[in-house]
Amino acid sequence: MCQNKQLNPFSRIQHGLRVRDLFPMQLNKKCACGCGNGLVGRQRMWFSEDCKQKSYQEYLVILGDRDTIRHLLYSIDQGACRHCGLITDTWEADHILPVYKGGGACSIENFQTLCYDCHKQKTYLDSREAHNETISLHDPLKSFSRCLKDLGERTIFAVDTSTP
Numbered sequence: 001m002c003q004n005k006q007l008n009p010f011s012r013i014q015h016g017l018r019v020r021d022l023f024p025m026q027l028n029k030k031c032a033c034g035c036g037n038g039l040v041g042r043q044r045m046w047f048s049e050d051c052k053q054k055s056y057q058e059y060l061v062i063l064g065d066r067d068t069i070r071h072l073l074y075s076i077d078q079g080a081c082r083h084c085g086l087i088t089d090t091w092e093a094d095h096i097l098p099v100y101k102g103g104g105a106c107s108i109e110n111f112q113t114l115c116y117d118c119h120k121q122k123t124y125l126d127s128r129e130a131h132n133e134t135i136s137l138h139d140p141l142k143s144f145s146r147c148l149k150d151l152g153e154r155t156i157f158a159v160d161t162s163t164p
């Protein structure tokens with residue numbers, strides 16, 4: 001998802017990242033934003049103010065700037081949870097592809113609005129998955145025994161609910 005070598009997709013903040021790392025000055029006198037428009041007169045980087053604003057916003061999102069991400073996400077979702085539809089003031093910006101899977105340093109497409117509860121649940125499931133993956137990478141036997149333990153917990157839970 002992130003091709004720029006300066007970026008660390010496994011971190012939510014890109015320390016030391018500069019605008020020109022993402023949008024280097026073009027040698028062929030074209031706008032740095034990639035719109036393809038040629039620079040005229042005294043223009044050195046951007047063809048228009050719009051090109052500059054958009055690029056700067058994209059840069060801040062990739063950098064991991066919380067305010068920019070929330071501002072932009074609100075303009076897309078208006079605070080409505082994408083999972084359950086609930087509209088609250090306490091909504092949270094969630095990385096759709098989690099940072100531990102390389103979802104950091106990404107543009108706004110990798111963010112979604114989630115309400116507090118849905119976010120908590122997703123974070124819990126993600127961290128559980130991450131934990132299991134870590135174990136299975138290092139020790140297949142431990143992973144297997146953990147599966148058995150999970151199975152045991154579920155069975156106990158089922159018995160608890162079925163007896164009045």
Ligand SMILES: [Zn+2]
Nearest residue numbers: 031033035051
């Ligand atoms: Zn441009």
Ligand SMILES: [Zn+2]
Nearest residue numbers: 081084115118
């Ligand atoms: Zn929700």
